[in-house]
Amino acid sequence: MTVFILVAGAFTGPHVWRDTAARLTAEGAEVHTVALTGLGRPPADGVGAVDLETHIADVLAAIDAAAEPGGEIVLVGHDYGIHPVLGAADRRARSIARIVHLDTGMPQDGVPALAAVPDQLLREEVVERAAGSGDGVAGGELPPPAREAWSRWGSTAGLSEAALDGLTALAAPQPLGTLLQPLRLTGAVAAVPATGVLCTANGPGVEMLQMMVDVGTPALRALADARVAFFELPTGHWPMLSCPEALAETLIEAASGGGHVLTPAGSGRTPAHLRPFLLDVPERLRERTGNTDLYLPDGPGPHPAVVFVHGGPVPAEARPTPRDWPTLTGYARHVAGQGVAGVTLDHRLHAVTDYGQAAADVADAVERVRADPRVDADRVALWFFSGGGPITAEWLTDPPVWLRCVAANYPILAPLPSWGMTGSRFHPVRALSRAGGLPVVLVRAGRESAEIAATVEEFVAEADRCGANLEIIDVPEGRHGFETLEPADGAREAVHRAVGAVLARLKG
Template sequence: MTAFILVAGLFTNAHVWEGTAGRLTAAGAEAHAVALTGLDGPPGGAEVAGIDLETHVADVLAAIDSAASGDIVLVGHDYGIHPVLGAADRRADRIARIVHLDSGMPQDGVPALAAVPDQSLREQLAERAGAGGAEGADGVLPPPAREAWQRWGSTEGIPDVALDRLTALAVPQPLGTLLQPLRLTGAVDAVPTTGVLCTGNGTSIEMVQMLVGFGDPALQALTDPSVTFFELPTGHWPMLSCPGELADTLLRAAAGEGHRLTPAEAAGTPGHLRPFLLDVPEIPRERNGNVDLYLPDAAGPRPAVVFVHGGPVPAEARPTPRDWPTLVGYARYAAAQGVVGATLDHRLHDLADYERAAADVAAAVEQVRADPRVDGDRVALWFFSGGGPLTADWLGAPPAWLRCLAAVYPILAPLPNWGLGDSRFRPADALAGAGTLPVVLVRVGLEMPEIAATVEEFLAAAKDCGADVEVVDVPNGHHGFETLDPTDESREAVHRAMRSVLARLTD
């Protein structure tokens, strides 16, 4: 018999597991929802002094030691994965599998604070802890009001009555549980794991496989055969939105089922490094710092198109994005049409890096405009994928020299688990300030659903404010179609998008 030990996330406790635990029990398994110290009392009534991550690790250890079955599956949701890993590291021989339920991959020495989705809140809590010492660590983080749960993850699929109950039973989170670093010896690395990804919260297996293809060393362990993945089409709290489906998924995970990722080396050439779909002239680059120029064979200052890569891309990734075939291909294509093509590397290495990536892009654009071979009054910006949120700065207050903005398979709103909901990087909100700026948007029909939803949000906002948006559709195209789908349909989409942008530059 399998014993599932279920550990809840921030502000919540054993009560959130009632539906899922009941279904696991009905299927013949044991199910134990751990009552975490300081979170198991009435709302507002917890005594939190001295409660930290180690306190919750001890709670999970007690549940492991009291389990009757020798086949134990630990399930950690959200913050709960931190005490789960801490306990599993000390009882690795007792644990059959660890399930990361819409949670991150905590590392040794890193506190749970690093996984708090709200970037500004992370900074506030870190500052508070640094100023308050032990007193700061003994404080609490108040639970969210009903309408504020969305800051902590997508509430998609949660019935109103369940969201009401979640709010009513929520309790303050002891700050010590967020600020104390997780300590791991490495023993837990041998335990098989499963990731259950909630696509409504912004993560999918396809996304994770793409990140593996970028070569991030931290993600290569996810391609081990002992690591499996499932997706649930719901928000961040599947135990409330789809408890039955979650129970079925946990039973399948315990049986070793699930999707396995393909190691980068076994997949052949990663998608983003395959050849560009067009035959373009071998125009040489001219490199200056983090900017490359591809210059046309034409006299006088010429208009320019600056191509901005997406991400996040690991800092260690080689080649860097400006040398990827897609970026080089577009820049050479632009140069062959008589304008300057420019590519750059910016520092979007993590979801917390949008501020510095925006600064890198702005500096690179000014560098391009200042080049005497560029007509600084006729420039277009062309964004890809995760670079989409960076368009907000340019849409909200477009300078006179910006003649067109293009976005190809863009992410046009921060995904729910990015923690950027209150940031300025929301293109749909910025559209009201775009005025007459033309926007060319290339939309792929086989887009990841979580990304496609952001595009539809953007187009709805464009319709409401009357923005000038031209949509170029690639019905059978994937995210990254320029190297993944070298079809006539894809080629025509690239030609059409380039013609539209150049028409705005040269009129």
């Protein structure tokens, strides 16, 4: 028999598992929902301040109570709940058949759960409350979110109004010690098979995760392992409330060892971002200066220019660097063949906290390009890709007169819920109303991941509202990064249309 031990996240308790647990039980599994001290149950007499070790002890008690010959224990941790799950599993590794990370991060030894809180302002509030309590880590509580503030902790996509009301009504304060005390692991838990359930309205799906592994993101290397599998659920951060039956089915399949396994980087397969560009573009000489490459057209100039801005985050160790990736070099050579200077560059978007630095890198590169006498400084376009999309906000807000067009391929056009960038200036949807008549060309992938597609839909709706000068070029069968994936029907035509649209605004 499979024995599921379910551990809920911050502010919540066993009640959130009710429907999922019922379905698992109906399928013949044994189910235990852990009531964490201070959340699902009051502290016992004599217990001091509640911290992470308190919650690890709660999970250990559940494991020991459920441990029977022949029963395979599957620990499921949602959100904050993965921290006590890992702490307990590390001490009972031989008793655990599998750990399921339900829309969680990857906790590491010595790192407190606070580091996984997406919103920087929330992290600062926790630290301030701990300092104000006078007991530091030992005491104090973080009040549960108000009804309208749950989205600061994760996407509420898929939650009914009733579910959101219930989540709010039954929420409990989170003991600060549970967020501030570092997780301590011996390493024993690394031997336990793991499954990740990715809620794609809140963060990346499997395909995006594979891309991140391919570019060499250090923190994700361990995920490309035969003992680690993944599932997707098209919902927000609380699937036990938004789709309990689908979650139960996923957990049953996970317990049996199912799921998608990622391919390790350097396994002999060419990663998607390094495959050939979908157009057969002739080679062209480039000039490399600092972090910028210039592909010049024939003739004396001065020529209009298109600056191509890569996405990310891309780890600093990635080789080749983005300005040498086939998509960027392909577009740059293509426009150079049509009389326009193509520019690629490397910027320092190595983490979602680096958008300020990356935006400054882009601005510096643009000014160097405009200062080149072979470039027409009054006719420049900026073309952004994927995670570079938030940087467009810098240019949509009071655009300079020399900026003739902004283009974006499969872009992220608002901070994703898991980024914790509440109030960030890198929010193109909010900036669009200040763009005036600046032409914007949007290349939209029909098979885009859910969390990115939501930002694009929001951007298009805002363009309709404020009357922005937006042209949309759809690639119905295209995926994120379609230029180097299997070319879908119409993808080449879409690239030609997009290039034509941008160059028309430069040359017109």
